[in-house]
Every structure is written in structure tokens, then in C-alpha cells.
Amino acid sequence: MPEFQTSPGMRDILPPESARWRRFVDVFAHVAQSGGYGQVMSPLLEDLGVFQRIGDATDVVSKEMYDFVDKGGRHIALRPELTASICRAFVQHSPQVPWKIWYTGSMFRYEKPQRGRYRQFDQVGIEVLGADDPNLDVEIIALGWEFYRALGLQQVKLVVNSLGEPDDRARYVQALKAHFEANLEALSAESRVTLEKNPLRVLDSKREQDAPLVASAPKIAEFYSEKAATHFAAVQAGLSVLGIPFTVEPKLVRGLDYYRHTTFEYQGGTLDSAQNALGGGGRYDGLVEALGGKPTPGVGFAMGLDRTLLACDDEGVFAAPSPSVDVFVVDTTGGAEALRITSELRAAGLSADRAYENRSMKSQMKVADRSGAAFAVIVGSNEVEAGTVVVRPLRAEPAGPDTASGQAVVPRSDLILHIRKATS
């Protein structure tokens, strides 16, 4: 075993998988930009306080943060998520509202690594700050839906809920607390601890022992004010107008105090329930204010690359692209010709690779075949003397005994033109 390896929960993403990651982000960028969203690139590090303002009711903040004191004595954290950074940026730059943005990047959480759960993982996401309109909730949910469609995923399920107005939610939390406290002996030890900290999170319990009490718990819908009920009805109506199927899941709560109104989750149809959340989000307020800004409503979501790609694997869609270039140059005259030709091809906007170390023709052709190139450009001393090159198609169907079929001798000066025509 080598002396140094990646730390637990951290990975190298190598080619061709890395090309799949890039395409993933490209597809997301395309979908987000189609809705008028601009990208925000914020630092990986923030003052610890930025994330502490999310509240310490979640493990993400209270237990899983990577934090340290830098050489200037500042208490810094690696971002565990991006909503807080985006709200910090909003306060810092005062952009025009509604501020419609998207992001991508690595997040860090000191979690127990397992399939679909890492300590460094990537997300893509969207946030809109400065507007309360339920049409925005629908817009971002629809963009997420569109994104999954663009990847080719067919089995994603959308679940939605509403947490109501802050007052509705506070009354609900009281009722929930009373319900669980009246039946404390039936609750698992773990959930009793959760109850102390955050009664809403008891609804997240996946323990069998808790299932009957969770099922008989009061439902948030019984506590909606008229405003909350109207907002939620508008979101559901909007989704129906767009033909996006969804189910209402009253247990879908977000533990943070800032969440209000809409919450939603995209679940992978093929993943087991502990790991099936591909992404999720909802409406929040108070976060901008907690970071020093004016009271500002926000709505957004984050999606994990890993779990979404696991879902893609399960559904057999969005595979890693096979490596390929337009041209592979085989030069048996020492390599200087290959240097010139690859450079000319690249300057002309074509992709080109080559063999090195002046290997034999046979060994270079092997590499050319493996490269996935559409054409080999072959240069030997005869060609150099005649001012020509040989262009051999590599991706053609196996062509019987005449394996060199389709091969052409092309004047050196016409090479670019020839390849351009052949690849168009």
C-alpha cells in the first residue's frame, strides 16, 4: 500500500468519471441559465459564524464541521453547504432582487463515510433571494425536475410539504412535543434525545420502534394559517399546471428554524430509503437577517452529485463518456512532425493526441486504437519526402479483409481541410 492515500470519505475523481462530473455540471448550468439564473462562485472557507447562524440544531453545524483557527487568529470553517454563504454574499453585495443564482462546488461534512455519503462531496443548487411569490417555488422545483429529465432519469419522485408560517410552525412544534411527551416510554432512546433538541426531527426517525408514534402524530396541515394554506395551494396548482407529478408528504420537515412554507425533496426511485434523497430544498427566511441583512425571503435547493449519479447508474442513463479525440497522430520519423501536426490541428479547433518516445508503427497504432480517435494521421519517411500524410479512419465498422479501407493519402497542406470535412 502506498504511504499516502486519500483521507476517509474523500476521493480522487479520475477520467473518464471526471468527464461525467463536468458534463453533469454543464447540464445543470444550462438548465439554470435557461431560467435566468447566474452563477455565484464563493470561497470554500467562511468565518465559522456564517454557518453557526444556520443554527446549531443540525448535526451539520454542531458535529460535522471542519473548522480551524487560521494564522491570523480567525475561526474559519470549510463550507458544509452553500445557502449560508449565498446569504452572506447577498448581504455583502446588495444585488438587485429577486437575486436568482445557481452554484456548484465541494462541501465538507465530517460524516461516517458510506455509499453515497462522503466527507467531501459536490452539490449543484439554486437560490432565489428577495421574493415571496409561490410561482418562484414552482419555478425552481420545475427547473430541478427538468434537470433530472435532461440527465435521462425517469424514476425520480417529487415529494412536497409546507411548514406554514413561523407562528403555525411554532404551534405545531408545541403540539408535536406534547404528543411525543405523552408517550415518552414508547419512543426510542435516540428520538427522546432528538425531542429535547428539535421535536420536528423526530418525524425523520427511521427506527421501527418510533413508527407508530410518528404515524399518529398531529399533522402540520391542521395548523396552517390562511396565508400558509393559500401559498401551499398555489404551489400545488402551479406544479399541476406544468404536469409535474408530486405527492404531499406531511413528514417532510426541515429541522432548521428558518424554514417556512414549501419544503420539497427529489427521491431516487431506485435507491434505498436511507440514501434516496437526491436533493431537496425549500423556503426560508431569517437567514439573511441573521447574517446582518434586512429581512429577506429566500427559496432554494441543493442536489448531490454522488447520489444523483448513483441513480443514473441504476437507471442505466448518463454514462461516463468514452474518451475520444478527433485525430491521433502516428509519426515514425522521430516525433517532430507529430509535434507540428497536433499543434496545427489543435489551433484549428480540432482535438488531437499522439504517441511519444518514437515507438514502432505497430505500437503507436495500438495506442491510436485505444485513444478513441476518429482518425489516425500517419507520417513515415515516405510521406515526409512526398509532402503527404495518410489519414486512416479508426471508428469505421470492421471492413472485412481490407482493413485499410477508407484510407486516404492527403497532401500535407490539405490535412486540416480534409479532417474538417471528414468530421463534419
Ligand code: AMP
Ligand atoms: P442537504 O444540504 O443536507 O439538504 O443535502 C442535499 C443533498 O446533498 C442530499 O440530498 C444529497 O444528495 C447530498 N449530500 C448531503 N450530504 C452528503 C454527503 N455526506 N455525501 C454525499 N452527498 C451528500
